[in-house]
Amino acid sequence: MRIKNKQRLIAIFLKARFLNKRLPLAVRWQLTNRCVLKCKYCNLWSTPQKEFTIDKIISILDEMAVMGTQTISFSGGEPMLREDIAEILEETVKRGISTEMNSTGAGIPGNTFKLKHLDFLKLSLDGPEEIHDAVRGKNSYKMVIEAAKAASNAKVRFIFTTTLTKYNIKETGFLLEEAQRFNTLVAFQPLKSLYRGVEDISFMAPGEQDFKQAIRELIIQKKNGNPHLRNSLVGLNHIYQWPYYPKLKCWAGKIFCILNTDGTLLPCDRIAYNSGLPDCRELGFERAFSMLPETHCSGCGFCGVLELNFIMSLKFGTIKSIYNILR
Numbered sequence: 001m002r003i004k005n006k007q008r009l010i011a012i013f014l015k016a017r018f019l020n021k022r023l024p025l026a027v028r029w030q031l032t033n034r035c036v037l038k039c040k041y042c043n044l045w046s047t048p049q050k051e052f053t054i055d056k057i058i059s060i061l062d063e064m065a066v067m068g069t070q071t072i073s074f075s076g077g078e079p080m081l082r083e084d085i086a087e088i089l090e091e092t093v094k095r096g097i098s099t100e101m102n103s104t105g106a107g108i109p110g111n112t113f114k115l116k117h118l119d120f121l122k123l124s125l126d127g128p129e130e131i132h133d134a135v136r137g138k139n140s141y142k143m144v145i146e147a148a149k150a151a152s153n154a155k156v157r158f159i160f161t162t163t164l165t166k167y168n169i170k171e172t173g174f175l176l177e178e179a180q181r182f183n184t185l186v187a188f189q190p191l192k193s194l195y196r197g198v199e200d201i202s203f204m205a206p207g208e209q210d211f212k213q214a215i216r217e218l219i220i221q222k223k224n225g226n227p228h229l230r231n232s233l234v235g236l237n238h239i240y241q242w243p244y245y246p247k248l249k250c251w252a253g254k255i256f257c258i259l260n261t262d263g264t265l266l267p268c269d270r271i272a273y274n275s276g277l278p279d280c281r282e283l284g285f286e287r288a289f290s291m292l293p294e295t296h297c298s299g300c301g302f303c304g305v306l307e308l309n310f311i312m313s314l315k316f317g318t319i320k321s322i323y324n325i326l327r
């Protein structure tokens with residue numbers, strides 16, 4: 001996240017934090033469910049394929065800008081499959097909102113010009129070639145590494161993100177080395193067994209002891225100042241408790257939310273909402289945001305939202321590491 005106007009951000013942050021105002025500071029926008037892969041832990045590609053038109057996207061961006069949105073993380077599916085991704089990014093930055101994008105790396109080599117207005121690319125990398133391909137599909141490792149090379153050459157700022165499963169739980173050292181090789185960072189996130197209420201994927205979860213061992217090693221790396229590790233120390237200490245996360249104050253639906261391809265808005269995708277989610281197509285973004293349900297969750301381990309929850313709770317370690325990235 002590269003914030004354009006830090007003073008405005010601080011003012012909005014104070015309003016949300018101390019005046020208890022609901023403000024959509026960070027939005028994850030699922031642009032498409034179309035995807036080039038069929039990863040073992042995700043079935044978004046099999047869900048309905050409604051998408052916003054560019055005109056509707058622009059009108060929602062207008063609403064978000066007025067409401068003080070600071071950053072949008074475009075995701076999917078594979079956002080590069082949107083023909084108009086360059087235009088979407090440009091329209092977003094025009095409104096003073098910073099842009100992030102999750103990607104498999106598909107279509108990035110040869111098309112980095114489309115990412116001219118992207119502040120921050122997050123490439124999914126789950127381990128060495130055999131492991132990455134076993135989880136994410138044949139040739140997907142080559143695809144993401146080629147994308148990393150293209151992004152480096154084109155000076156598109158990027159990091160790697162890794163979903164920790166039983167397959168790669170012993171590969172954190174390799175992943176940190178890959179981050180070092182590309183002079184970037186890697187963010188580790190635990191597997192969510194509930195991913196938008198899809199089928200049970202707990203068979204992919206690592207054993208508790210292996211998980212704790214891996215996180216212990218990351219904590220040591222962090223304490224030793226490894227510059228390639230994106231997670232904060234507070235965040236690592238928190239996810240160390242997996243699978244029984246301690247309670248923390250949750251800001252889902254208050255400062256961040258997720259906008260689905262079908263127009264529904266939700267506070268967080270760790271909770272299964274069977275119905276009753278507001279729809280931006282009918283209501284517009286502002287009204288839909290004001291109608292988000294309160295969240296009740298047993299615990300938070302997902303990297304991005306966890307760190308946002310900690311920032312809002314003024315945990316020093318997270319604020320410091322985010323600040324270092326923003327500089």
Ligand SMILES: C[S@@+](CC[C@H](N)C(=O)[O-])C[C@H]1O[C@@H](n2cnc3c(N)ncnc32)[C@H](O)[C@@H]1O
Pocket residue numbers: 035041042044075076077078079102103104122123124161162163189190191192193194195201
């Ligand atoms: C849903 S994907 C969308 C963007 C793009 N298709 C990609 O894979 O990078 C965004 C991130 O979510 C992660 N992810 C998918 N399923 C997950 C799950 N069940 N638990 C945790 N992370 C998951 C992926 O590994 C990826 O890093």
Ligand code: SF4
Pocket residue numbers: 035036037038039042043044045076077078104136
């Ligand atoms: S994790 Fe990303 S690449 Fe894999 S199937 Fe889901 S959306 Fe597609």
Ligand code: SF4
Pocket residue numbers: 249250251252267268269270271295296297298299300301302305306309
């Ligand atoms: S995972 Fe739970 S605690 Fe974390 S942001 Fe989502 S709803 Fe809140």
